Amino acid sequence: MRLTRFFLPTMKETPNEAQIVSHRLMLRAGMIRQTSAGIYAWLPLGHRVLRKIEQIVREEQDAAGAIELLMPTIQSADLWRQSGRYDDYGKEMLRIKDRHDREMLFGPTAEEVITDIFKSYVKSYRELPRNLYNIQWKFRDEIRPRFGIMRGREFLMKDAYSFDLDFAGARRAYQKMFLAYLKTFARMGLRAIPMKAESGPIGGDMSHEFIILAETGESAVFCDKAWLELDVLGNAPSYDEDLDPFFAHHTSIYAATEEKHVAATCPVPADQLASARGIEVGHIFHFGTKYSKPLGAVVTGPNGETITLEMGSYGIGVSRLVAAIIEASHDENGIIWPESVAPYKVGLINLKQGDSACDKVCEDLYDDLLTAGVEVLYDDRPERPGVKFADMDLIGLPWHLTVGPRGLKSGVVELKNRATGEKIEISQDAALAKLCA
């Protein structure tokens, strides 16, 4: 993409409403635009990152055997009355009436819808287990939206729902998601720690929040310092194997959110306990028959008996992850994207637009990168070098390839690693080879 044809409204100054670093940087980098409190438009740069994250989530869900579908954002109030949640949910639910005065709502989650769909078709134990997910916009009318996308009212969420015959099956489904989540976050360059969370009426050890440690995190969290060093996916089994040992090992290392942490009974000695703040990016939990029972989601078992389905649900805050990654990866100049989620891999900077040598080399590099399938953003604006460098640092592309008259005299271009700041001067071909590798 050529910057002269792109839509990238970067800002030098920070809008006054932004308090935390990810919000400030997302606004300055032209990623999002607030349209109402807690509601944002995703501008092209932000949208690309959102899609990258979404795709990683999708691939890992698929790999874990979950099946994608897409459910509507607008739901009927009737279903929620059946589950008893229509009144329980309170003001957080955005309620809407259609032209016939029928009560509708903008879905904050989809347990009711998926359970209703599932029970309509699945009648036999032979069709279990299944795990269905979708990546869809949700709306929760937060009392007080804040921190930009991190705590917006409208947000993109991956929500998966597992259906099993019995608790043992549900446990296995849970463990698969547990592993899938560790893989998902690792691919985004994040260390997400599964922490014991409120499990509701069911109890047991099957509720975990996946937390990214960050100073700006919304909740206080506690974990064994071993987590900070742990090779999270070391010895990770395949999904076909017995997941118990892996699950047992990872849940044995202490990590708990504020709600579950009790200093007096904490098994970790004080000097080994890390106390920090965290951002919740995922939540998995088993809830048994909470929805299958009132909605009548049952199958016929091998002996002709009626079995109420065991369910669990598994959420990942896709849009929140954009902000969480920035919180975890930035410096005073801007964002530092991990390559896996970067909007473009390479930023090509032409330091002297209009100089025939610079233009030629840039055009060649641009074409070659595109041909090689490397995502590249070419800053071909007639701007001063300082402006270009500053913008490139701000939007945080992993590699900056700088072409200027000074380097070209000795036949080199400059390749900078945004994360490390390391700059090397190499030939045009060598740069290309490195970026296409």
Added chain:
RNA sequence: CGGGGCGUAGCGCAGUCUGGUCAGCGCGCCAGUUUUGGGUACUGGAUGCCGGAGGUUCGAAUCCUCUCGCCCCGACCA
């Protein structure tokens, strides 16, 4: 929802107490000159229903009333 704050140019702000000489500044934007490896300098220019509606007054960004929006602190949440 309680408490606090803010709405003046795209962004950041001054002006409001003490009504008139008040439509201002910096950045950005446009044109030109200049400069050319980390937000260059100079010159010229455009941009505002001073959030909205009522009122008080000869006169309102400024005072009063009512509204709408946004932000911060708390209780609530992926």
